[in-house]
Amino acid sequence: MKTTRNTAAKMAVLEVFEKSKTALSHTEIHKQLNDLCDRVTIYRILDRLINEDVIHKISNLDGTVKYAKCNHSHQRVHIHNHAHFSCENCHEITCLENVKPSYIMPHNYKVNEINFTLSGLCPNCLNSNI
Amino acid sequence: MKTTRNTAAKMAVLEVFEKSKTALSHTEIHKQLNDLCDRVTIYRILDRLINEDVIHKISNLDGTVKYAKCNHSHQRVHIHNHAHFSCENCHEITCLENVKPSYIMPHNYKVNEINFTLSGLCPNCLNSNI
DNA sequence: AATTAAACGCAACAATGTTGCAATTGATAA
DNA sequence: TTATCAATTGCAACATTGTTGCGTTTAATT
Numbered sequence: 001m002k003t004t005r006n007t008a009a010k011m012a013v014l015e016v017f018e019k020s021k022t023a024l025s026h027t028e029i030h031k032q033l034n035d036l037c038d039r040v041t042i043y044r045i046l047d048r049l050i051n052e053d054v055i056h057k058i059s060n061l062d063g064t065v066k067y068a069k070c071n072h073s074h075q076r077v078h079i080h081n082h083a084h085f086s087c088e089n090c091h092e093i094t095c096l097e098n099v100k101p102s103y104i105m106p107h108n109y110k111v112n113e114i115n116f117t118l119s120g121l122c123p124n125c126l127n128s129n130i
Numbered sequence: 131m132k133t134t135r136n137t138a139a140k141m142a143v144l145e146v147f148e149k150s151k152t153a154l155s156h157t158e159i160h161k162q163l164n165d166l167c168d169r170v171t172i173y174r175i176l177d178r179l180i181n182e183d184v185i186h187k188i189s190n191l192d193g194t195v196k197y198a199k200c201n202h203s204h205q206r207v208h209i210h211n212h213a214h215f216s217c218e219n220c221h222e223i224t225c226l227e228n229v230k231p232s233y234i235m236p237h238n239y240k241v242n243e244i245n246f247t248l249s250g251l252c253p254n255c256l257n258s259n260i
Numbered sequence: 261a262a263t264t265a266a267a268c269g270c271a272a273c274a275a276t277g278t279t280g281c282a283a284t285t286g287a288t289a290a
Numbered sequence: 291t292t293a294t295c296a297a298t299t300g301c302a303a304c305a306t307t308g309t310t311g312c313g314t315t316t317a318a319t320t
Binding site: 057059060061062063065083085088096098099100101102103104105106107108109110111112113114115116117118119120121122123126127 | 187189190191192193195213215218226228229230231232233234235236237238239240241242243244245246247248249250251252253256257
Binding site for chain 3: 002003004005007009010037038040041044045048063
């Protein structure tokens with residue numbers, strides 16, 4: 001039975017997530033914390049938050065990795081089957097909580113997790129008429 | 131007007147792809163080529179092959195990046211909208227050419243590309259009764 | 261206040277990808 | 291066939307991202 005502690009660094013990371021509407025990379029979090037804690041500590045906090053189902057990890061098409069808060073509002077059983085949108089212009093990644101792909105799999109596969117990421121232009125950048 | 135050359139290294143990389151049924155990482159290709167050429171050269175060849183639409187890049191959930199041949203057989207306009215399957219046991223990544231997700235997007239987004247990766251157990255590992 | 265496992269900082273390392281530059285080479289024209 | 295020259299390569303050096311070990315600090319409990 002591991003107990004998990006609410007350390008200053010963890011609280012600070014959580015606050016960064018609260019304030020952000022988009023997903024954040026490790027580097028972005030590190031900058032926002034402004035040397036409040038070590039780089040390694042942030043990696044370890046992110047790991048813990050993922051285990052606690054507070055945030056989830058998003059792998060982007062270009063290989064970058066970001067993290068975003070989980071939305072537990074509606075489901076009892078929490079599954080990350082929503083889509084993510086990656087803007088090619090501003091590079092922000094947002095969760096599309098309500099977009100859930102439907103698909104037909106061949107037999108003999110057991111699907112445990114899905115990752116559905118769309119990229120293009122987000123509403124902001126689309127309106128800015130790039 | 132750049133012309134692109136069929137060098138020995140590029141041909142060797144292409145042959146590795148021909149022989150493989152699954153997607154390959156840079157490291158896997160490097161090992162199979164057995165020091166035929168430099169690490170950097172492989173990165174540059176992969177870049178060229180992507181530009182030439184011969185291969186495509188796949189970002190995996192765990193952050194690893196792989197490459198696979200494109201299948202041009204059916205479409206005139208070539209879009210990478212098929213799904214990929216990533217096996218949690220053997221870590222092989224295969225293209226599911228016929229699996230195409232359907233989904234409904236909110237307005238004001240312009241979708242240019244999609245990445246649909248499923249992970250779980252592939253038929254091989256499922257049958258091996260892990 | 262004492263205890264103690266969780267969390268931390270630091271240093272070192274590993275993996276992956278990029279860049280600049282001089283040398284080499286494939287494709288083309290002479 | 292040979293000369294030409296831009297595309298390609300090898301090498302060295304660097305950047306970024308993520309991991310590990312270990313001694314020290316700290317949050318939560320008694």
